[in-house]
Amino acid sequence: MIPTRDVRGRELGGPDPLDRRLGTASPSPLTWLLSLLRTRSALGLAPSLTPAVIFLPLGALLGPGGLDLLSPRVLGRLDMAVTIALAVLGVLVGTALGRQIRTAYRLLIAASLESAVTTVAVTGATVYFVRATGLPLDAPVVAFALALGLCASASSATSADPDSEPVAAVATRVADLDDVLPIVLATVAFAVLPPVSASAGWMFALAPIAIGLAVGTIGWLLFERAESAAERVVFVLGALALAGGAAAYVRVSPLAVGLVAGLFWTVAPGRADRIVQDDLKRVQHPLVVLLLVTAGALWTPSAASLWLLAPYLLFRLAGKVVGAWATAGFLEVRAGDLAAFLMSPGVLAVAFALNFRQMLPPAAGETLVSTVAAGTAAFELFALAVVPHWRRRRQ
């Protein structure tokens, strides 16, 4: 049994493990559909089965291409909130990494290998496809393809109950840890690839670490000295706002800043990581909804994004299968089962896309978000509808 505090809060889109333990038997399709319509679940205040399937289309409906309730001006105003949400996700990844790096070193290596295989597959396919078809991009092809590959590498394993069987528990932890490599790779890649000038490259690589350490130190000094719970919440939210705001101001990845801060809070002596995790439970689901709705609103059905769906869908699938095959023996699980559980991209794929959108030129960023949002919805549906039957048939 995995201790409750050691399991990440399924902030990647699925139900919390604790909620699942306390829950009843699997609902019927009608019950499940009705549960989606209930207020708390629909508003993201409580976990629902696959938020991406619900909130990405909802965002597209509310966005400029639909009802225009989320107009370009509103989306521009939301940029800051999105950045803070990305920093929060980075903190969650960092705390998961900090807790598991000592005890699950092999898992981290396996998850990173699986993630790297998917990244290489999608990046290579995208570079070839863009060059072969002459698809117009206003960003360097390699940088764009790498961003797409890193988005594809994220997994959430939300199709599985972590406690249901051993392979599900392993897949859940792999999915939790396979987000670390993309964040690190993104930080390094955007430091060395154009359009960043050579002189600014080292600054791009070091700035997230410096900001993350600064925010981590500030939080570490403050959190345990709070005189009341309310004051502590203010300190936590203030530290997260500082992480996101500083990252946005110097235009570096808020995910990387949050990762460093979360890692610092976990490794540093004291209870800073538990305090942060407890307080983040109040905001993590609304933030997930915010990210998904924003990504849905930014979805524009351009020809370029539709064309890029081909390498994204095909080679994410192939990359996950090859990655699972490469790491299954290492983790002592079946490759097919592991691949099935890792098929769901979760909210982190969307988070990566929103992060890269802030770094890429505007048109390329919108194309990337559109491709990843559509791909995420497709894979979530695939994981929901196909994978369980696929596994059942295989068993």
Added chain:
Amino acid sequence: MEVLDNRSGRDARLLGLVVVVALAVLLVLAQFRFPTAERTAGLPTQGPLDRLTARSTYEELAASVANVVQRASSSVVILQIDPVVEPVAAPASGRSGRTAPPAEPAPAAPPRLVPAIRATRDLAIVHLPPGFAVAGGQGLTGVEVVSTDPSREVAVVRFAPPSEAPTTMAGGLLGFSGFSYVAVIEAALGGPTARPAFVGRVDMVSDDRFATQVMVPGGTPSIPTGALVFTLDGRFIGLSLPLAGVGSALVPARSLEPLLLPPPAETKIEEGAPAAGRKGTGRGGTP
């Protein structure tokens, strides 16, 4: 053990199948060319600590204007308009039987590049001053004039739409109250360009030629006729068209859209009629 071997065999088959299918589909799709091969230059990315250094507000304004060009480029096309050469009348013979000396041809105005606002996927509206005709489009094919309206000095032009074309006019602004910086989009050799202009007081003026009121910026005119005016967040304010008495006015999208409708049968707008003060109910004469 046999079961595990069977499962490993299935995993290997699954792996092979997925990889082969992915590669095959990619190779097949890669045989097709993307419909448009237009590549646009990206904006330079800022350094990570650039924003920490002191910057003048003008730099931020410049970045905003550059961003407007990026955003509005899909809504703007550049057309070339050439002067119409009037046929020179044959010299008439006088009563004396002597032939009059040939008249000196008027110096022809040079061709111009002008911006046009896209109203639909394949239609754009452009300011067409008297004595000019649309000759072509920058990077466009199949350019043809659908209609011209001498009273409003506009023309509706059809062209073969690129694949990524907007289906409606770029996010029109419902009300512009002035006292803000705007981006004035004009034509350049390589595409649309923009410059900032401060628009102070704006007065709404009724003009019989347009369905809604038009906006007349106060002060010394800084927006040339024919230019497209956008807000700094990329929303279309209006097309600058001549207005008798005040120089020029900004005609909003709501007043431009009716120009695309077919003209009522009973309406006929005379060629060469005065530009202002007449009732315009649709498109005017033919090209």
